[in-house]
Amino acid sequence: MKTTFLIIALLVILTGLSLWLHAGPPAQTDQVRASSTPTAPYIQTSVAPIASATTTRTIGPVNATPSMITVNTSTMVTVTVQITDPALIAGSVNLVLLGALGTQPTILGVMHDDGLNGDAVAGDHIYTLQMPFNESSPSQIQFEVSAAFQGSLKRVVSPIAALVVLPGPPIGFTLDSAQLSPAGPVSFNNFGNNYLRGAVIPPNGAEIDGLSVIAPNGSLQSYISNVELTGSINVFMQTLTVSAVSCIQAFSQDQFTATLAYDNEAVYCPVGTMLYKFYLSYRDGDPNASGYQSTFQGYLSSVVFPH
């Protein structure tokens, strides 16, 4: 009898324990089911790792305009990047300056898409930061963009972009600062910017230009022949190494009228996705031609390309 009582008591305890254990989880399930909005903390926490594992966030290439500046000249540079991913967290797009290997990157500022302070169009998913650069020696400045996305634990970074700092004007030449517009070149001339009406180089004048463009598709030699040298005569091309980059050097002549012709030397250097172009132009028959060419070669020898 006593044993029977103990067995019944044990069964009652076990049944109660079972009911208690069984009752816990359903209460939590009902709570989750009731939280149907996607903003419920419980739901967000559970999906975050899945999104992180399956979604690749990308940031478009970074562009700097101008992409070439010259030493000791404060130049406003506009840096843009396109980010169309709707998961982008507003205010998280940073422009980051990369230092030498092993050094800590520096955040230059927050890029914005509000149509203000250099941003061309608000809401076009092109983020912009404008800031002045003034470097004291030929070099390259490298930077990247980092941004945060919903559902991603780590910030995403862009491909690295570069701003090339060119040497200052050669002796006898001056910087044409009016050309330092967003898409303009770094331009020097030896005639005090006193072009003849129509942007014509005056007698005994010479002009040196450097700029970069997105590298054309296809063969570089074909691009040079079909686009750059259209209409030119007396063309001669050869390879030339500039700052450890294999470039194409092209000599040509442009006969505009019976009395006006330019002699040109152009150097085209492909680096990554960019094509860096340098030009020397002066009037055909100029007695100082060899001096201009030497000056141009000296200038090229101090150019530093990104690697």
Added chain:
Amino acid sequence: MSRLVVVALIIGGVPVEAELYNFQLSSIISSYLSGPVGINGQVPQQMAGSSSIFFQAGVQYNIDPRLIVAIAGAESHFGTDWGACSQSGFNAWSWDCAENSFSSFGDGILAVSFHLSKWLLKHPTIQSIQSRYCPTGDGGCDVWMSNVTRYYTLLGGQQVYGVDGSITNLTFVPTSSPGFMSQSVRSAGSIGSWYGDNWYQLGTSFSGTLQSLTIKCSTDGGNFPQLLTDPFFYGSVTLNEFSDPGYGSLTNSYPLGKICTPVPTIITVPNLNIPLLANRYYRLDTYEGLQNASVTLFGTNQFGTAMWDTFIYGIGVVYYTYTFYPYIIGDGTP
């Protein structure tokens, strides 16, 4: 500053389709210069008639011909204001007047286009052209950029920045096969003619060999619709070639056949092998074989010029003109 100007231009419209752009550009320039744009009235005939040379120079030197027209506008009101250069030198661009005079506007167009095409390789914006072509402080240069931009925009040009800051539209890439006579359908159709001919001016500066042509058209039967069960009475279309912008001197005629059926239909005429000449003017002519019948070409109502002419027994009277471009797709080799 330049970016603000550029943004305004982008907002002004959508980029023009390349095919449409090439197809109409010479006609657009011709129409514009034929209007009252000179400072004292009409632009000199030689300038107004140079649209094909502007176009040719654009193709030859990879430069948008509208830019050269626009600079002529800013510098000399398209050859009507000779304050800077002498009138006898045809230098409507004030392009180093002291050294350069031309024997014709055509010579000037080619020389200035060539020079500016080289400049654009290094200085790819209107702003950067201005700073040296006509620097602020020189006579009239304070408004040079705004004037060039205005004329360029009026001609349909757009200075558009790419994401990388480069300019995409000042240079000129001619359309190649097979889209070099393309035109999309944008409206129901033209007004049909009555017992006579319609003609639809296509303009000039076409080049290459036209291999096939696609047109959308229809014909009604006029007083005898029951006869349209016989293809013999379908409306016909001919591509005519003229040597002058007034379409007065016919130099070649290429019948496309009786292709316009009672039901509006897009039809392709293959195996044409028609050589198109850049200095010729082309016109589509329709003809219907039944009294009071009409041929309708379908296409846009935005561009071009069509004329409705009764043309009874060879006596042509233009009753109606309106802007129109037919549905037309050319397949050819450049």
